[in-house]
Amino acid sequence: MLLTITELSKSFPGTRALDGVDFDLAAGEVHALLGENGAGKSTLIKCLTGAYQRDAGEILLDGQPIHPRSTSEAQELGIGTVYQEVNLLPNLSVAQNLTFGREPMRFGMTRGRAMRAEARETLKDYGLDIDVGRDLGSYSVAVQQIVAIARAVQLSGKVLILDEPTASLDAEEVRMIFDVVRALRDRGLGIIFVSHFLDQVFELTDRLTVLRNGRRIATERTAGINRMQLIEHMLGHELEEVEKKARRSAPGVPSDRPEMLRFAGLGRRGEVEPFDLTVRVGEVIGLAGLLGSGRTESAELMFGAKTAQTGGASDADGTVAIDNPRNAIAAGFGFAPEDRKTEGIVADLSVRENIVLALQASRGWARPIPRAEQNRLADMFIARLDIRTSDAEKAVGDLSGGNQQKVVLARWLAMNPRFLILDEPTRGIDVGAHAEILRLIQEITAEGMSIVVISSELEELIAVSDRVIVVRDRRHVAELTGSDIESETIVLWIAAPDAQDGRAA
Amino acid sequence: MNVRTYPLLATVAIFLVAYAACYAQFPAMLSTRVIGNLLTDNAYLGITAVGMTIVILSGGIDLSVGSVIAFSGVFIAVVLRDTGLHPLPVFAMLLIITTAFGAAMGGLIHGLAMPPFIVTLAGMFLARGAGYMLTIDSVPIDHPFYELIDDAYWLMPGRGRFTLIGGLMLVSVLAGMIIAHRTRFGASVFALGGGEQTARLMGVKTGRTTVLIYAFSGFMAGLSGIVFSIYTGSGYPLATVGTELTAIAAVVIGGTLLTGGAGYVFGTLVGVMTMGLIQTYIVFDGSLSSWWTKIVIGALLLFFIVLQKGILRLSVAGGAMAGAGR
Numbered sequence: 001m002l003l004t005i006t007e008l009s010k011s012f013p014g015t016r017a018l019d020g021v022d023f024d025l026a027a028g029e030v031h032a033l034l035g036e037n038g039a040g041k042s043t044l045i046k047c048l049t050g051a052y053q054r055d056a057g058e059i060l061l062d063g064q065p066i067h068p069r070s071t072s073e074a075q076e077l078g079i080g081t082v083y084q085e086v087n088l089l090p091n092l093s094v095a096q097n098l099t100f101g102r103e104p105m106r107f108g109m110t111r112g113r114a115m116r117a118e119a120r121e122t123l124k125d126y127g128l129d130i131d132v133g134r135d136l137g138s139y140s141v142a143v144q145q146i147v148a149i150a151r152a153v154q155l156s157g158k159v160l161i162l163d164e165p166t167a168s169l170d171a172e173e174v175r176m177i178f179d180v181v182r183a184l185r186d187r188g189l190g191i192i193f194v195s196h197f198l199d200q201v202f203e204l205t206d207r208l209t210v211l212r213n214g215r216r217i218a219t220e221r222t223a224g225i226n227r228m229q230l231i232e233h234m235l236g237h238e239l240e241e242v243e244k245k246a247r248r249s250a251p252g253v254p255s256d257r258p259e260m261l262r263f264a265g266l267g268r269r270g271e272v273e274p275f276d277l278t279v280r281v282g283e284v285i286g287l288a289g290l291l292g293s294g295r296t297e298s299a300e301l302m303f304g305a306k307t308a309q310t311g312g313a314s315d316a317d318g319t320v321a322i323d324n325p326r327n328a329i330a331a332g333f334g335f336a337p338e339d340r341k342t343e344g345i346v347a348d349l350s351v352r353e354n355i356v357l358a359l360q361a362s363r364g365w366a367r368p369i370p371r372a373e374q375n376r377l378a379d380m381f382i383a384r385l386d387i388r389t390s391d392a393e394k395a396v397g398d399l400s401g402g403n404q405q406k407v408v409l410a411r412w413l414a415m416n417p418r419f420l421i422l423d424e425p426t427r428g429i430d431v432g433a434h435a436e437i438l439r440l441i442q443e444i445t446a447e448g449m450s451i452v453v454i455s456s457e458l459e460e461l462i463a464v465s466d467r468v469i470v471v472r473d474r475r476h477v478a479e480l481t482g483s484d485i486e487s488e489t490i491v492l493w494i495a496a497p498d499a500q501d502g503r504a505a
Numbered sequence: 506m507n508v509r510t511y512p513l514l515a516t517v518a519i520f521l522v523a524y525a526a527c528y529a530q531f532p533a534m535l536s537t538r539v540i541g542n543l544l545t546d547n548a549y550l551g552i553t554a555v556g557m558t559i560v561i562l563s564g565g566i567d568l569s570v571g572s573v574i575a576f577s578g579v580f581i582a583v584v585l586r587d588t589g590l591h592p593l594p595v596f597a598m599l600l601i602i603t604t605a606f607g608a609a610m611g612g613l614i615h616g617l618a619m620p621p622f623i624v625t626l627a628g629m630f631l632a633r634g635a636g637y638m639l640t641i642d643s644v645p646i647d648h649p650f651y652e653l654i655d656d657a658y659w660l661m662p663g664r665g666r667f668t669l670i671g672g673l674m675l676v677s678v679l680a681g682m683i684i685a686h687r688t689r690f691g692a693s694v695f696a697l698g699g700g701e702q703t704a705r706l707m708g709v710k711t712g713r714t715t716v717l718i719y720a721f722s723g724f725m726a727g728l729s730g731i732v733f734s735i736y737t738g739s740g741y742p743l744a745t746v747g748t749e750l751t752a753i754a755a756v757v758i759g760g761t762l763l764t765g766g767a768g769y770v771f772g773t774l775v776g777v778m779t780m781g782l783i784q785t786y787i788v789f790d791g792s793l794s795s796w797w798t799k800i801v802i803g804a805l806l807l808f809f810i811v812l813q814k815g816i817l818r819l820s821v822a823g824g825a826m827a828g829a830g831r
Binding site: 071072087088089090091092096097100101103105108109110112135138 | 508509683687688689692695696698699700703704706707708709766767
């Protein structure tokens with residue numbers, strides 16, 4: 001084996017990002033690394049490239065143990081990385097980018113002509129015949145990506161990590177990249193391919209490894225596994241039986257409840273195809289689908305974070321304006337986004353300040369919430385949601401992931417919304433807090449609030465949802481209720497490349 | 506044609522058109538006398554603007570240069586007055602001081618991860634204050650060596666004077682061009698301007714590069730201070746107030762992207778000359794207030810900022826089109 005990783009572990013405060021993961025890579029193979037967000041893919045890669053230091057475990061390259069401490073050290077060892085965002089300089093020429101740091105010199109000056117000749121020569125191996133004197137930024141992302149690969153291979157030359165290299169490319173460009181990758185594989189490089197496009201994984205890779213919640217779930221030959229098995233590995237379903245029972249005993253039959261909101265024909269080109277959705281009082285609707293399927297985009301349209309090009313929302317009183325978040329909030333909507341750290345909490349503000357933030361914003365600056373009222377709200381939610389903090393004045397950034405998520409939840413609950421969207425509410429938080437968040441969701445709905453939950457974890461969706469909408473390829477393809485809400489059916493709908501749309505929502 | 510050369514071409518075109526317009530009105534503008542004076546009068550500005558170009562290319566800014574020029578003049582004048590030293594060793598001492606001063610600012614910017622704006626703002630007050638500490642008066646420089654330099658010029662055909670300090674500016678620009686465009690250090694400067702994180706990933710020693718960038722700017726400011734003291738024949742702590750802003754304006758009018766990463770040192774020379782041209786025109790006209798210089802410079806700056814924004818859009822759209830074409 002070219003690269004062998006054994007029992008690799010890495011923890012961050014509040015989470016165990018990698019838990020005894022094994023991984024190996026042969027020379028001349030393309031090995032896919034798969035998993036939903038937060039599964040541990042990027043942590044694994046960062047341990048390999050020296051961006052993170054591992055807590056435990058061993059990495060062997062060519063049989064020698066290695067401890068890369070920085071990207072450049074990893075490069076010298078032979079491990080090169082190409083990211084989704086091209087990590088080259090768009091303001092320098094292609095030739096400068098390719099030869100950066102080892103430009104041909106004469107009399108202390110760089111030799112432009114020799115540099116360009118060298119760059120042309122290098123790119124010839126990649127079937128690229130372009131004017132290397134032009135700025136890198138003037139070329140398409142695919143060309144930039146190939147230049148980045150060429151540079152990484154030149155500098156390292158044993159292991160090439162491709163981290164979502166195709167995420168912003170069209171089909172033709174993807175083929176260009178794939179040809180390059182195959183040629184490199186045939187030259188004997190070991191290539192780790194990270195992607196959430198399953199088609200590409202099946203087309204390009206020899207083996208695949210699935211991570212979930214920081215653990216390795218499976219390593220298989222790509223040819224020996226089918227789409228459904230793969231998705232099952234990625235989304236998991238072990239907990240299902242236990243939690244489903246808990247949920248089914250919850251009161252009320254969904255279809256009997258009064259209708260609260262109706263979204264009709266909501267859509268936006270390139271994001272989600274128009275969809276209809278009816279929300280009933282006190283209902284939990286789960287949105288299932290893979291990363292990039294259009295589930296987050298659906299939520300953003302419903303909340304007005306992105307303006308819908310078609311369709312709109314209505315309730316019993318008529319039309320509801322959801323063209324921007326401000327109007328949506330005024331209409332009693334709430335949205336806790338996926339990326340808690342950058343879009344959810346304000347890390348430097350205290351728990352109290354974070355909780356009253358949205359409420360204060362909706363009142364306007366002219367009517368400040370009295371401090372006593374703020375304290376009352378903060379204390380109430382800390383008690384009610386069981387937020388573990390020494391006191392209400394502690395900075396939110398110092399809390400664990402689960403408690404941060406509860407603060408975000410508290411902020412929206414303080415607004416007393418009727419319709420709340422939670423995007424990946426349990427991402428990156430530990431198992432105990434996980435169950436608590438799910439319990440909270442059920443409590444809230446018991447009071448009549450309706451919730452849309454987006455999650456990569458099927459068991460979680462199955463546990464809390466009254467209805468599950470399956471999103472695939474930017475379309476709402478199925479609506480499952482009652483006993484249909486089980487992982488096998490959901491996986492079938494997520495996987496089915498050309499299933500009949502009989503039950504399409 | 507690379508879109509990034511457009512601002513440079515625009516700068517050159519504007520300069521040529523403006524010169525042609527001036528010539529049409531005052532044919533005497535196209536004489537070696539005017540050209541010689543243009544070089545001499547703007548020598549100190551041009552030299553410090555070369556340093557500023559490198560700083561701005563790296564995505565930084567250096568607000569201290571105006572004060573450093575004034576400090577230099579005062580330092581030279583006071584040391585020459587109070588000691589019997591020859592100006593040449595004094596120049597050497599001064600250049601060491603200003604270079605070290607720049608390097609220290611660069612070190613702070615990198616070490617404390619502080620915005621260059623703040624650090625060099627502090628440097629601006631420090632250098633100005635240091636000048637006041639030496640003297641609060643204008644100190645004349647009376648040294649035979651200065652008279653020697655004043656007389657060192659080449660009488661061009663048409664009786665224009667190509668002075669030593671004018672020539673020094675042209676040499677500075679040439680040196681700046683080589684450093685920025687033909688050395689690894691220059692490539693690192695552009696890399697920093699393109700994105701510090703990426704630059705580091707590509708192997709740029711960011712700390713060393715940052716220190717060198719501001720040291721270079723300090724050196725050029727010191728050199729500019731020497732030239733200014735020769736030009737005025739005195740040292741005065743209140744001199745060259747706001748010169749840092751004029752230098753920044755010259756760099757931007759010269760087609761360098763204010764956010765860094767793209768530009769040409771040669772453009773800065775054209776930018777300086779354009780500003781000098783406006784001033785000369787006002788002198789020729791005789792009836793215009795000198796404030797018109799500022800107004801025209803303001804308008805030009807605005808034009809270049811808009812132009813660069815437009816080019817940025819254009820290159821993004823161009824990239825997308827190239828992508829679609831494949």
